[in-house]
Amino acid sequence: MRVAHASEFFRKLVKPTVNSTMNRLLRFDGRVVVVTGAGGGLGKAYALLFADRGASVVVNDLGGTAQGDGRSQMAADSVVDEILKKGGKAVPNYDSVTEGEKIIETAVKKFGRIDILVNNAGILRDRSFVKMTQQDWDIINQVHVVGSFKTSKAAWDHFRKQNYGRIINTSSVAGLLGNFGQANYSAAKSGLVGLSNTLAKEGARYNIHTNTIVPMAGSRLTENILPPELHDALKPELIAPVVAWLCHEDCDENGVVIEAAAGFAAKYQWQRAGGAILRSSLNESVTVESVRDKWSEIIDLSTNADYPTAPEEAMGKLMDALRIQQKGL
Numbered sequence: 001m002r003v004a005h006a007s008e009f010f011r012k013l014v015k016p017t018v019n020s021t022m023n024r025l026l027r028f029d030g031r032v033v034v035v036t037g038a039g040g041g042l043g044k045a046y047a048l049l050f051a052d053r054g055a056s057v058v059v060n061d062l063g064g065t066a067q068g069d070g071r072s073q074m075a076a077d078s079v080v081d082e083i084l085k086k087g088g089k090a091v092p093n094y095d096s097v098t099e100g101e102k103i104i105e106t107a108v109k110k111f112g113r114i115d116i117l118v119n120n121a122g123i124l125r126d127r128s129f130v131k132m133t134q135q136d137w138d139i140i141n142q143v144h145v146v147g148s149f150k151t152s153k154a155a156w157d158h159f160r161k162q163n164y165g166r167i168i169n170t171s172s173v174a175g176l177l178g179n180f181g182q183a184n185y186s187a188a189k190s191g192l193v194g195l196s197n198t199l200a201k202e203g204a205r206y207n208i209h210t211n212t213i214v215p216m217a218g219s220r221l222t223e224n225i226l227p228p229e230l231h232d233a234l235k236p237e238l239i240a241p242v243v244a245w246l247c248h249e250d251c252d253e254n255g256v257v258i259e260a261a262a263g264f265a266a267k268y269q270w271q272r273a274g275g276a277i278l279r280s281s282l283n284e285s286v287t288v289e290s291v292r293d294k295w296s297e298i299i300d301l302s303t304n305a306d307y308p309t310a311p312e313e314a315m316g317k318l319m320d321a322l323r324i325q326q327k328g329l
């Protein structure tokens, strides 16, 4: 008996439960991934990780400046070269995300399918609102919102037909919380949360999952914003595994917003206060004074807060409020 126990112990030690779900290496063999803006920064880290784990990757990049001027094939080409040298599978695409359908076409033409789409391409045109021009507003919305719409729209039919798809949209703390000098960027980035949340609901029945990543990384977009030590410490490679997990077939998550940076990841979610009923019965009016008098309850998140994730869920509380007013307080 003792010998049998010992040999079992050593077998486990040498072959550490490779087949158990927890220890299985998460791979993307046979999957085709499009990463937009993959010529540098975060997109490059995503493309390298997906390729390293067996995926065929379309490395899209327009190759312009951080403000969206100019173009060059060098950015996408250098990442494709790096993947090929390591024995991975990748092709470049140089189109702007505003012509997203061409990027998806590259995936289908070169690799025969599309399974995963990471909408990552981005630029900045930071200016205080007083100085912001229509052009600053339009170009940011074009690249971030229209670009993510175009690629997602082009991929959607493929995802539906094959009953499988994963989309990542890229938001920002500026989009969730606002930030001085970024009215255009904040609006675009919070717009992407709305796009993701609706695609998550529409895609669920076709096994299409859409999630949002909120990264913070040292890249050329942040080199003049973050102090140099922080810029170096916040490596894009710390975020790529979070994106890869959200895109893996083992991950059930759909419609979540995940902040990732600095070797940390956490979910963000809307919170609604317990709130207040503003009149005692259906026959009464709501007055400005009743709003004033109930204000501390309206904004108090410390008691009875909830976290609705769909309009139907949010409606429940409003129906309860009507019932209470019907009965009379």
Ligand code: NAD
Pocket: 036, 037, 038, 039, 040, 041, 042, 043, 060, 061, 062, 063, 064, 065, 066, 068, 075, 095, 096, 097, 098, 119, 120, 121, 122, 123, 143, 147, 170, 171, 172, 173, 214, 215, 216, 217, 218, 219, 220, 221, 222
């Ligand atoms: P980056 O400038 O290093 O990479 C963005 C890439 O997108 C560039 O290579 C650029 O050429 C490409 N690109 C720009 N416009 C394009 C277009 N129209 N079509 C195709 N490619 C285009 O920046 P990054 O920091 O890696 O940013 C990646 C994404 O993450 C962006 O959406 C950005 O807004 C977002 N983000 C970054 C941070 C951060 O801390 N770095 C924080 C929040 C959000």
